[in-house]
Amino acid sequence: MKNPFSVELLGIKMNSPIITASGTFGFGEEFADFIDLSSLGAVTVKGTTLNPRVGNSGIRIHETPAGMLNSIGLENPGAKVFLNEILPRIKKYNMNVIVNISGATVDEYGELAAMLDVDGVAAIELNVSCPNVKEGGIIFGTDPTMAAKVVEAAKKRTKKPVIIKLSPNVTDIKLMAKAVENAGADAVSLINTLLGMAIDIKTKKPVLGNITGGLSGPCVKPVAIRMVYEVRGAVKLPIIGMGGIASAEDAVEFFLAGADAIAVGTANFVNPKITEEIREGLLKYLDENNCSHISEIIGLAR
Amino acid sequence: MVLRKILTDAKIVEQKSLAKDIFLMRLHAPDIAKAAKPGNFLQVKAQRGTTLLRRPLGIAEARGDDVSLIYRKIGKGTAELAAMQEGEIVSVMGTIGNTFNLNLKKPLLVGGGMGLSPLLFYAEYMKNASVLMGARTSAELFWEELFSPFVKEIFVATEDGSKGEKGFNVAFLPKILQQGKYDGIIACGPDPMMKKAVEIAKEANIPVEVSLERRMGCGLGACLSCAIDTKSGRKKVCKDGPVFDGEEVFF
Numbered sequence: 001m002k003n004p005f006s007v008e009l010l011g012i013k014m015n016s017p018i019i020t021a022s023g024t025f026g027f028g029e030e031f032a033d034f035i036d037l038s039s040l041g042a043v044t045v046k047g048t049t050l051n052p053r054v055g056n057s058g059i060r061i062h063e064t065p066a067g068m069l070n071s072i073g074l075e076n077p078g079a080k081v082f083l084n085e086i087l088p089r090i091k092k093y094n095m096n097v098i099v100n101i102s103g104a105t106v107d108e109y110g111e112l113a114a115m116l117d118v119d120g121v122a123a124i125e126l127n128v129s130c131p132n133v134k135e136g137g138i139i140f141g142t143d144p145t146m147a148a149k150v151v152e153a154a155k156k157r158t159k160k161p162v163i164i165k166l167s168p169n170v171t172d173i174k175l176m177a178k179a180v181e182n183a184g185a186d187a188v189s190l191i192n193t194l195l196g197m198a199i200d201i202k203t204k205k206p207v208l209g210n211i212t213g214g215l216s217g218p219c220v221k222p223v224a225i226r227m228v229y230e231v232r233g234a235v236k237l238p239i240i241g242m243g244g245i246a247s248a249e250d251a252v253e254f255f256l257a258g259a260d261a262i263a264v265g266t267a268n269f270v271n272p273k274i275t276e277e278i279r280e281g282l283l284k285y286l287d288e289n290n291c292s293h294i295s296e297i298i299g300l301a302r
Numbered sequence: 303m304v305l306r307k308i309l310t311d312a313k314i315v316e317q318k319s320l321a322k323d324i325f326l327m328r329l330h331a332p333d334i335a336k337a338a339k340p341g342n343f344l345q346v347k348a349q350r351g352t353t354l355l356r357r358p359l360g361i362a363e364a365r366g367d368d369v370s371l372i373y374r375k376i377g378k379g380t381a382e383l384a385a386m387q388e389g390e391i392v393s394v395m396g397t398i399g400n401t402f403n404l405n406l407k408k409p410l411l412v413g414g415g416m417g418l419s420p421l422l423f424y425a426e427y428m429k430n431a432s433v434l435m436g437a438r439t440s441a442e443l444f445w446e447e448l449f450s451p452f453v454k455e456i457f458v459a460t461e462d463g464s465k466g467e468k469g470f471n472v473a474f475l476p477k478i479l480q481q482g483k484y485d486g487i488i489a490c491g492p493d494p495m496m497k498k499a500v501e502i503a504k505e506a507n508i509p510v511e512v513s514l515e516r517r518m519g520c521g522l523g524a525c526l527s528c529a530i531d532t533k534s535g536r537k538k539v540c541k542d543g544p545v546f547d548g549e550e551v552f553f
Contacts (some may be wrong), residue, residue: 026524038339046526054529054536061519061527063355068519072526073328075536217354238408269520270347270355273309 058209232258248281414491
């Protein structure tokens with residue numbers, strides 16, 4: 001029998017359309033005790049920058065109703081350490097590795113894309129929407145012209161598929177999607193976190209060391225579904241849908257809205273086996289709805 | 303050696319209040335009980351809980367097939383745990399973290415408040431420790447009874463003077479160190495207490511370990527929430543700790 005989940009996305013053969021979202025799954029290896037990493041469609045590793053970053057100080061995480069705020073600030077060991085130490089170490093898990101990159105300048109995106117054009121990297125995801133860093137980051141994610149420039153810079157320097165992860169912190173997500181499609185992006189990931197904030201009523205000060213942070217978890221799902229639905233109507237690019245997915249039912253909603261693949265983020269923190277449970281639930285859903293392949297449900301809500 | 307972590311549903315076999323807002327929860331979790339070593343912690347969540355993230359709680363006891371957690375009700379997550387009854391199910395992930403130094407011959411434990419919980423496991427495991435405990439008031443010193451079967455000496459201080467010496471426990475640490483020949487100090491409690499304990503240990507030229515508590519997301523080293531600064535750079539409490547050489551940590 002044909003695997004109902006085997007998909008080809010961006011020319012990458014995947015065992016499943018279930019991906020893990022950057023920043024929520026380390027480098028994959030942290031979850032090796034719990035799941036078979038090779039059964040995932042891909043693992044998007046922690047956001048990587050040209051130079052190592054220690055990230056933000058103070059409190060970096062805060063639980064909110066049905067979600068959480070984070071302000072890690074792109075802590076990572078830098079591209080060189082990733083290439084020389086981490087990538088060779090995680091090879092044994094036989095998983096598709098998508099590397100999420102952040103640049104402080106347009107040129108840095110190009111430079112990172114060139115450095116990562118190596119065996120073992122399946123695709124590059126441009127992070128133009130991190131709300132937690134001062135330079136670059138969100139500016140590239142809220143201005144269509146800048147986002148397009150970042151895509152062009154990366155595409156010029158790598159043969160790998162280039163995905164761009166869009167920010168929900170914009171008035172019209174369709175404009176952003178169209179701009180990056182015209183600039184040559186191969187796919188879009190949406191959504192990144194929503195900019196948020198919490199205040200400690202005892203100290204009367206912001207909870208997070210960085211004052212603001214990115215909101216994720218089940219509470220953002222309706223926003224994400226709406227954006228996937230809108231973007232599906234605006235561009236032809238493959239969509240990796242994400243934002244609050246914590247069950248197979250959530251994943252189904254994303255497929256119905258038009259996502260070609262889905263990514264699980266915050267839910268990995270709560271249940272390190274969640275991607276396996278989603279896979280089983282999806283299988284059941286397909287069966288109950290007389291579908292033999294996941295592609296049969298994509299975009300049905302339109 | 304890094305142990306394999308597991309995710310399991312554990313039945314509550316005992317849940318009792320030890321003092322106001324402080325509870326002991328004993329869970330039937332054979333694989334975790336067998337693997338547990340003093341210093342380790344678990345990431346727990348009420349099976350039908352409404353909070354999103356797990357809560358990191360130090361292991362207070364591991365006997366046979368059971369592990370016990372002693373925790374203070376401080377927020378929504380711990381309140382949900384405290385409201386649970388015997389027979390209900392808690393989702394447990396563990397064991398997580400490194401261990402205290404298990405080779406000490408005559409350790410002195412310095413604990414304040416809920417920091418005494420992981421030290422209790424150490425005391426029972428080693429049976430050679432002495433303990434200096436601190437609490438706000440005598441009603442919170444149920445710890446004395448819990449520690450007494452396993453320790454050589456118990457020193458007590460309360461902030462209000464209702465039991466033992468009056469003041470912070472670390473104020474009495476120099477005197478205790480002068481009187482006994484301890485080969486190591488293990489401290490767990492509020493950061494200012496641990497900071498002071500490290501300073502005193504350094505002056506007395508005795509090795510000191512501290513067990514840290516930070517807000518955590520995953521407990522697996524993936525979310526990078528529980529970052530601390532040390533002499534050898536930024537570390538994660540869940541992955542590199544929770545036990546650290548006291549002199550390495552910047553409090």
